[in-house]
Amino acid sequence: MIESKINGWIRKEILNQSLYTVNNLNTPIKLNQNESPIDWPKDIKKQFLLYLHDCxxxxxxxxxxxxxxxxxxxxxxxxxxxxxxxxxxxxxxxxxxxxxxxxxxxxxxxxxxxxxxxxxxxxxxxxxxxxxxxxxxxxxxxxxxxxxxxxxxxxxxxxxxxxxxxxxxxxxxxxxxxxxxxxxxxxxxxxxxxxxxxxxxxxxxxxxxxxxxxxxxxxxxxxxxxxxxxxxxxxxxxxxxxxxxxxxxxxxxxxxxxxxMDHIKKTISAIVDEREKLAIKLNALHGVKAWSSRTNFFMLETPLSPSVTFRKLAENGILVRDISSYPLCEKVIRVTVGTAKENKRLYKIITNLL
Structure with a gap:
């Protein structure tokens, strides 16, 4: 059996580690990996494909x-x-x-x-x-x-x-x-x-x-x-x-x-603007804390446990990141800033959970 030979083939530093994984729940709204919520516009994609065609x-x-x-x-x-x-x-x-x-x-x-x-x-x-x-x-x-x-x-x-x-x-x-x-x-x-x-x-x-x-x-x-x-x-x-x-x-x-660069700057400005607006609204809710952030994501505390918040959001079509296993993060989830429509949906679900 190959399992009995693995220890001799693979270094112990690798054997002792877990595989890096991400949660692949299929939800309509994906706010778990700090990706940009804004894809390239179709006209820019078409221009790029012309470049690629000549490659x-x-x-x-x-x-x-x-x-x-x-x-x-x-x-x-x-x-x-x-x-x-x-x-x-x-x-x-x-x-x-x-x-x-x-x-x-x-x-x-x-x-x-x-x-x-x-x-x-x-x-x-x-x-x-x-x-x-x-x-x-x-x-x-x-x-x-x-x-x-x-x-x-x-x-x-x-x-x-x-x-x-x-x-x-x-x-x-x-x-x-x-x-x-x-x-x-x-x-x-x-x-x-x-x-x-x-x-x-x-x-x-x-x-x-x-x-x-x-x-x-x-x-x-x-x-x-x-x-x-x-x-x-x-x-x-x-x-x-x-x-x-x-x-x-x-x-x-x-x-x-x-x-x-003009498009990139507009994208960044839009994400930062959405982050600030969403954080203000969430922080106005009783028992909710959106931690201040200088990125395209933020940590979020609710009166519910992170695992329950994660599950309830997933049940409502929103995937976030449960980071409660991280040091000092026992009470928080991590939320990527989405589009205005996605952020509005997130706020509504959080409000309904309280």
Whole structure:
């Protein structure tokens, strides 16, 4: 039986982990994965398909997303040699952990935060130390600085997930000053908040910034992200990417969106506006708290338990994320901001549950 041989074939770091899964309930309204609720307009899709029609399909794509790196470099006034492209920022993070971590190395991250930092680090046999947030989900600065000083890698999601809170750049700066390791600033949601750490790249050789096209840029289906860092770091981490990892349609989509910044800005503005309006309405309900957020999602408390709230919403056609198993999140669910129509439906169901 193959089951008896698995232990000899697969590393213990993998055997000891659970498979990363998401809830795939089929509901009309999907507010569980922090995707953009706004798809590309049909006229922009048609323009993009013309680009794709002229793309050569029988040849490998350009190596390392070369032209997209150049375009991003112009946007941020950087060198293309400071940028690497991945299938989503997750692949960039995976390449970073592959390039840097050996068994027993220490990795520091906030708690609660995005689960992938721990998962990918443990793949490499790293030891995880967590800097726990306080009960208002704020960073305990001395604790973070002390623990990051021991770490080879420190992950800071900014804004953080699942809390939605934005850290002042001064905190990132202080951490980078106090550690000899690398500081990875995951800016997946930075388009909703501002306050990027990109200006620190020139000052700190140990800062890496990761970003994605999946959230504000409405491109989750294509899988496209990138990392920004010192060019010497980029050269080494690129070695841990597979050759030709960025397919031509994804690279073209990135190019195309960078030429449609007006649409992106309108999308971001609409989502932020909906977030604020929905939070105000929910916070006016007795026993309900929508936590302040600088992202396209927020944590939500109701008088019901998270599991009951999750189930009742699902029964009414709305899928959210039950994060009550996360540290400090025992009372909350996480809700992605939807369209105006979806948010109106969510508010109505929450009101009926009270």
């Amino acid at each position: 050569v399909w029988n040849r490998y794509p350009e190596i390392n997303g070369e032209n997209l790196r150049k375009k991003l470099a112009r946007k941020f006034h950087l060198s293309k040699n400071q940028i690497i492209i991945g299938k989503g920022s997750n692949e960039v993070i995976q390449a970073i952990t592959t390039a840097t971590l050996s068994s027993g190395d220490i990795v520091c991250h906030l708690s609660p935060t995005f689960a992938l930092y721990s998962l990918l680090s443990q793949h490499r046999g790293a030891k995880i130390i967590q800097s726990k947030l306080d009960y208002e989900f704020n960073v305990v600065l001395d604790d973070l600085i002390n623990k990051s000083a021991m770490a080879k890698l420190t992950f800071i999601a900014n804004p953080n997930s699942p809390t939605g809170k934005l850290l002042p750049i001064e905190i990132v700066k202080k951490v980078a000053e106090q550690t000899s390791g690398l500081v990875i600033v995951d800016e997946a949601y930075i388009d909703f908040s501002g306050g990027s750490a990109i200006p620190l790249i020139e000052q700190f050789e140990n800062i890496i910034i990761t970003r994605t096209f999946s959230k504000a840029w409405s491109l989750a289906s294509f899988r496209l992200g990138y990392g920004i860092m010192h060019n010497s770091l980029a050269l080494e981490i690129q070695k841990c990417m597979l050759p030709f990892n960025i397919d031509s349609p994804s690279a073209l989509a990135g190019h195309f969106l960078l030429d449609h």
